[in-house]
Amino acid sequence: MEIEFFLSSSLEKVFPCSRPAEQERGAVLSVWRGARAAVQLVYRVQNDVRGQLIPSFALEITGGPVQPSLRSVELVPSELPCYKGADENYLSTEPGLYPDLLRPLEGNLLHPIPNQYRSVWMSWEIPMDAEPGTYTVSITARALEEWRTPLDVLVRNPDAPRQVFENQLTLRVCRAELPPQKLLHTEWFYADCLASYYQVEPLSERHWEIIDRFIGEAARHGINMLLTPVFTPPLDTAVGHERPTVQLVEVFEEDGRFRFGFEKLERWTALCRKHGIPNLEITHFFTQWGAEATPKIMAHTKEGYQRIFGWDVPAADPKYREFLKAFIPALRARLEELGFDRDHVWFHLSDEPATDKLDSYHAARRQVVDLLEGCLVIDALSDVQFYREGLIKIPVPAINHIRPFLEEGIEGLWSYYCCSQYRQVPNRFFAMPSARNRIMGVLWYLNRIAGFLHWGFNFYYRQYSLGNINPFQVTDAGHAFPSGDPFLVYPGEEGEPLSSIRAEVQDDAQLDLRALQLLESLAGREMVEQLVEQEAGMSCVAFEEYPRDARFLLALRERVAGEIESRI
Numbered sequence: 001m002e003i004e005f006f007l008s009s010s011l012e013k014v015f016p017c018s019r020p021a022e023q024e025r026g027a028v029l030s031v032w033r034g035a036r037a038a039v040q041l042v043y044r045v046q047n048d049v050r051g052q053l054i055p056s057f058a059l060e061i062t063g064g065p066v067q068p069s070l071r072s073v074e075l076v077p078s079e080l081p082c083y084k085g086a087d088e089n090y091l092s093t094e095p096g097l098y099p100d101l102l103r104p105l106e107g108n109l110l111h112p113i114p115n116q117y118r119s120v121w122m123s124w125e126i127p128m129d130a131e132p133g134t135y136t137v138s139i140t141a142r143a144l145e146e147w148r149t150p151l152d153v154l155v156r157n158p159d160a161p162r163q164v165f166e167n168q169l170t171l172r173v174c175r176a177e178l179p180p181q182k183l184l185h186t187e188w189f190y191a192d193c194l195a196s197y198y199q200v201e202p203l204s205e206r207h208w209e210i211i212d213r214f215i216g217e218a219a220r221h222g223i224n225m226l227l228t229p230v231f232t233p234p235l236d237t238a239v240g241h242e243r244p245t246v247q248l249v250e251v252f253e254e255d256g257r258f259r260f261g262f263e264k265l266e267r268w269t270a271l272c273r274k275h276g277i278p279n280l281e282i283t284h285f286f287t288q289w290g291a292e293a294t295p296k297i298m299a300h301t302k303e304g305y306q307r308i309f310g311w312d313v314p315a316a317d318p319k320y321r322e323f324l325k326a327f328i329p330a331l332r333a334r335l336e337e338l339g340f341d342r343d344h345v346w347f348h349l350s351d352e353p354a355t356d357k358l359d360s361y362h363a364a365r366r367q368v369v370d371l372l373e374g375c376l377v378i379d380a381l382s383d384v385q386f387y388r389e390g391l392i393k394i395p396v397p398a399i400n401h402i403r404p405f406l407e408e409g410i411e412g413l414w415s416y417y418c419c420s421q422y423r424q425v426p427n428r429f430f431a432m433p434s435a436r437n438r439i440m441g442v443l444w445y446l447n448r449i450a451g452f453l454h455w456g457f458n459f460y461y462r463q464y465s466l467g468n469i470n471p472f473q474v475t476d477a478g479h480a481f482p483s484g485d486p487f488l489v490y491p492g493e494e495g496e497p498l499s500s501i502r503a504e505v506q507d508d509a510q511l512d513l514r515a516l517q518l519l520e521s522l523a524g525r526e527m528v529e530q531l532v533e534q535e536a537g538m539s540c541v542a543f544e545e546y547p548r549d550a551r552f553l554l555a556l557r558e559r560v561a562g563e564i565e566s567r568i
Helices: 191-198 205-220 263-274 318-337 355-368 403-407 440-446 501-523 525-536 550-567
Strands: 002-009 028-031 036-046 054-062 069-078 096-104 118-125 133-148 154-156 164-173 184-187 225-228 250-254 257-261 279-282 297-301 304-309 345-347 376-381 394-397 414-416 451-454
Touching: 002 164, 028 036, 028 550, 036 054, 036 133, 036 164, 036 501, 096 501, 118 501, 184 225, 184 279, 191 205, 205 263, 225 263, 257 318, 263 318, 304 318, 318 355, 376 451, 394 403, 440 501, 440 525, 501 525, 501 550, 525 550
Parallel strands: 028 164, 184 451, 225 279, 250 297, 279 345, 345 376, 376 394, 394 414, 414 451
Antiparallel strands: 002 036, 036 118, 054 133, 069 096, 069 118, 133 154, 133 164, 250 257, 297 304
């Protein structure tokens, strides 16, 4: 029986049948107070004897500034890992099992599966009052008397050798304090998906408890702007179909006049304040892919509680204009009272309108342009013509279409990616190396990107919201989007969200960005750009041209940390 234990970086994806790159013993991992640092403990028990018992191991980690959280990296299925025509920078293009889900490790115990590489995600959350300095972290795995049988039953084996495996990691807690996150970051949050998955009544007390936990998890991952369903989001919804109602604003229609109740919205904003989310993103005023119809809006009328707008009502309908004239001023005033002024509230018209929808987008915009005077309005789109015609001041282009927007010199430019960004540019699909996810931090910095949008924090439906899924089994929205696109976190038991490798790696991208910004404040932007180019070995790092090797990002983190420390 051969047993292996070794460390790998957080940028490795550990597959059962291939040995990941091993991190050098004593390798340095730099981190700042108020941030997280992660590494993986990889293990494998080679067992060639049929029926032989497999040892279990207890983990002990000592020497760090705090105890790390330990999570098992679990495999999840992907039937659609990528689209046809994917580039060469994928770990695999075949359906199969991929490492992604992070589940808390019970009792710090490892129960190896014979002949498979597996890993534990070890993450240190460094408190602000931690003592700066270099910590030698010792990681010990000790074989137990309890061994696991091929039938997955624990039995005592007192004669087993008490094998001990030790690894070391040098963790450097830097003296500097990183600046607060400046990047505006939204991952679309779907309250209806939570109600559907957990089978609870929308906006019931149990639903609010689950929403609370998931908002907290969003904040943990640097999401500082939350999609707020003042009415049910008209997103990824088949024409003529509806998503479950999660409308936060009560609408009362009486003789053609409208009034509103904001109690549920007040509760939502209180949760945002509780978790430190300072920005609200109001759901879209018009349907997706062209702004041709109105969103689903429910109202209390003389005939009862019923839908008054939806797919059957055109975007330019006069009655909708009357509704908006009453609704938008009332909403803005109430949000101001709740502590969300116009610098912290962001509005949308329609998501991803194509060029052939310019006319309908024009018409929709005329419905609200005067009502949103002085407000922040953003939309995800890919044709610069919308900006050039003055339809949008803050466009959010897809990163494979961003070059014309960069050439316009737009101040405060945002960016996004989704399923369509599967060639050359970064993304976070299961099948992509983690470096392709984390490189975004460097690219945000170099391109002065002000905000990042992604459509899938917790989309647990099939495409077009035409049915529920179990996200532990279906990770591609029903063979629609490459696995890793529809959601970033998993719905754990009792309403507890579970993180993913992709979420944690994206957190590191945001940390890279803040570190580069701090170094710029100390040494100037020209020095930082030159440093990135030196480490990258290329003169122009761009969204379609960047270092593919994880070693670049690991070395850059240490180089930047060292440069900052030398200037403090």
